Each structure stands twice: as structure tokens, then as C-alpha cells.
Amino acid sequence: MTGLYVHIPFCVKKCAYCDFFSHPPTEGERESYAEALLREIKNTDPEGRSVTSVFFGGGTPSLMGPDLMGRILEALFRRFEIRDDAEISLEANPGTVDLKSLRALRAMGFSRISLGIQSLEDAELKALGRIHGRKDALEALKAAAAAGFENINADIMTAIPGQSLQSLERTLREVVGTGVQHISCYSLILEEGTPFYERYPGGSGLPDEDTSVLMDELVRRLLGQVGYGRYEISNYARPGYECRHNLGYWKRTEYLGFGAAAASLIYKRDGRYRFTAERDITAYQRDAHLPLSERREAFEAMRRLTTAEEMEEFMFLGLRCTGGVLAGDFRKFFGRDIFDIYGDVINSAKEEGLMGYEASSGRIFLTERGLEVSNRVMANFLVE
Ligand code: SF4
Structure with a gap:
């Protein structure tokens, strides 16, 4: 059992709290990055692996557009034995999808979509620096279902500047009302080096700790009452809709990462190895066609776990x-x-x-x- 992860390091605009490896793409960068991914996939020995999940994360994979996503997914199908019942997910920003693109993604084989909703309150979304508003979020949720996605996740955030228990409850109830099968709920974390870290020193100006605790409690209670089982600290699902790819991370099954900064856990005869691909996109694009042992930065990062x-x-x-x-x-x-x-x-x-x-x-x-x-x-x- 192996999971495949594809990292797409592009976003329309950087959110003020985010320290993920992503940036707005320059002219032609999406295309050249996709070409590098195709080279890397072609160059990877599948070694008879049976693939049970594929996950396109980022960044904002939906920003690549259906054509490039289709080419990358097709390359994975050509190279690996992907099981018929494999879960194939992508992350999407509600501001970057519409019914047409979602239909195309569904038709090419994506079976699960994770939408970065975060909140359904315009003021909170604005405070986070998100590119989408409440209307876009609701439309994306509706369009994903209309496009045939029967496994939809909504990412929700707590401890957002200006968020209250009441506004969180409104968001949760409305998201639940759209019929999503899965909800991930993370608390805002102040990451060093982000604009938020300077803007809210030591958390001042954000919901205080007591309120955060109450927010977490509200999430647990409300989602439990309406039938979402908590199967991981921050993840809730209708029965049978637990994210198989992420469960693989927590159960430590093997996964192979593709793309700049993508992490892998590889099973070998003598143990398990972790490595992270080159964080520098230029270096990644230059070396993606090489065997791993010749990709200096990635290879140096590879090591066997004790x-x-x-x-x-x-x-x-x-x-x-x-x-x-x-x-x-x-x-x-x-x-x-x-x-x-x-x-x-x-x-x-x-x-x-x-x-x-x-x-x-x-x-x-x-x-x-x-x-x-x-x-x-x-x-x-x-x-x-
Ligand atoms: S869309 Fe997601 S990955 Fe991109 S900057 Fe915002 S939080 Fe980070």
C-alpha cells in the first residue's frame, strides 16, 4: 500500500498567516513546473507498488487548471499501478474553481476534493487575507457537489481575528447544511516569519486562550451531534469518509512525494527512509529528471530512521x-x-x-x- 503526494507550490496570493511552501506563480511557471513533475514521475521506478491514494496538495493545486492537472494525473496512472478503488484527492481554493473546472477534474478521475473554506464570514476571510468571500465559498461547495464529487472536505479555521463563538457556530452549521462528508478544523497558529506573527505579537488581538478552548469544544460538540465522527485530533467525517491518504500518514504507510519540497517515507528492505525534495524550485526543475541518487539536495536530505x-x-x-x-x-x-x-x-x-x-x-x-x-x-x- 502506497500513497502518492504531488506538491503544487503556487497560490494566487499569499495568505497573511501561511508559512506553507507556496507563492504566486510567475509567467509560465506553472507550465514549466508541470513539465518537471512529468519528468520526475517518468523517472521514478514504481518497484511494483500498489497505490491506494493520490493527493494533490499545496499551495493551491486547483490553480494549475484542469489541463495541467490532467496531464500530471495521467502520468501517475501510466507510471504506477493505481488501484481502481484508490482515493484521488485535490486541494482547492474556492476562489479558483467553478462548475466547469470542477466537472473536468471529476471527469479525469479526482474522487475527493478538499476546499479551503476557513469561514463563511466575509470579515473573517478578509482578516485572513483569503482571496475568496462567503459567496465564493458557498458556490464552490455547491458546484463541487453538482460536478459529481461525493466526497467533499471543508477546511474550517478557529481562533481567526474577530471570530466569536457565535460566528464559528454559524459557519459550522452552514457548512454542515451543504452536506459535506468531511470537515477538518484547525486553530490558527502564529507562524514566525508571516505577517500575522508581527501583526498579533504573542497572540494579542486574537481570540484569547479560553475562547479558543471553547471554540474547540463547540466544534467537537456540534459536529458530533450532527453525525461527524472525530477520527483524528482535527478531522471529522461521516462514517466511511475518513481521508484514506491522511490516515496513511498517521499509520505510517509508505508514501512518495513529487514536486519541490514534497516529503516521502520510503520502505526499503533495511528500514524506512524519509526525505524531502529540493525546496528551491529552480533546483527541483533542473534535477527532476535525474535518478534520486544524483539529485544532490534531495538525496542529502534522505536518511534512514533509527x-x-x-x-x-x-x-x-x-x-x-x-x-x-x-x-x-x-x-x-x-x-x-x-x-x-x-x-x-x-x-x-x-x-x-x-x-x-x-x-x-x-x-x-x-x-x-x-x-x-x-x-x-x-x-x-x-x-x-
Ligand atoms: S491558499 Fe492555502 S497554501 Fe495558499 S497561501 Fe493561503 S493558506 Fe497558504
């Missing part, structure tokens, strides 16, 4: 999911009993009511309270 790192990742990533991790999987993976390594940590978190353990299945998970303070709990799983 057993300690693997154990930490197994816990950090697995515990993000409400299903938690299985003691049996830990044993299969590492040949060790999870309690030999983490017994003290698990037991003390259990005593605090932050973790649970089901002896019958061997499931170890964060409780609702544990999920609220997940960073603190996870820090205890560092092996060294």
Missing part, C-alpha cells in the same frame, strides 16, 4: 487518531512489547485520565481530555 525515531513516530502519529495504536502492531513492527518501552508513560497518563487501554484488543488511545493536551502527552513518548 529504531527510536520509528517508535516515537509510531506513537506520535498513531495517537493523533482517536482509534489510537495497537500493542500487536507495535510488536509486529519492532519485535518488542510496547509496555517494555512505554509502560511507565502509558500508566501515568492513564492515571491522569489522559490515556486509555483496552486489554481485549490491545488498543492504546488518548481520551478526550488527552486529545486536548496531546502535545504534552506526546512529549513523554520521546525514547531518548
